[in-house]
Amino acid sequence: xxxxxxxxxxxxxxxxxxxxxxxxxxxxxxxxxxxxxxxxxxxxxxxxxxxxxxxxxxxxxxxxxxxxxxxxxxxxxxxxxxxxxxxxxxxxxxxxxxxxxx
Numbered sequence: 001x002x003x004x005x006x007x008x009x010x011x012x013x014x015x016x017x018x019x020x021x022x023x024x025x026x027x028x029x030x031x032x033x034x035x036x037x038x039x040x041x042x043x044x045x046x047x048x049x050x051x052x053x054x055x056x057x058x059x060x061x062x063x064x065x066x067x068x069x070x071x072x073x074x075x076x077x078x079x080x081x082x083x084x085x086x087x088x089x090x091x092x093x094x095x096x097x098x099x100x101x102x
Contacts, residue, residue, distance in 0.1 A: 001041040002029050009061070010048040018046050 004025050013021065022044040029042045054061035056070045077095060085091045 001043060004029065004042070004044045006044070006046045008046060008048050009054060010050050012048075022046060 006021065006025070008018075025044050026039060026042045030036060030039045051061050051063070056066050057073060059066065059069070081091075081094045083090075083094060085094050
């Protein structure tokens with residue numbers, strides 16, 4: 001029996017949207033398994049977590065403002081990278097840990 005666990009920020013989706021999400025995820029699992037009989041054993045749990053528990057980039061989540069800050073910070077990091085690192089070690093060489101933020 002597959003168990004699909006989805007964690008969302010509290011209050012983002014309506015009850016109807018969460019039901020639709022669960023139905024769509026069940027459809028995907030049935031499609032991959034290949035048998036309609038599989039539908040009855042797919043479990044979907046949608047958990048809503050309060051924003052106090054969410055952090056992005058080590059900073060507390062503040063909704064859309066946090067997302068914009070994270071994307072801006074990511075863009076700044078990418079702009080400093082020379083070449084096209086493909087592994088974790090290559091990334092560490094071109095963007096080493098900053099002792100001020102570590």
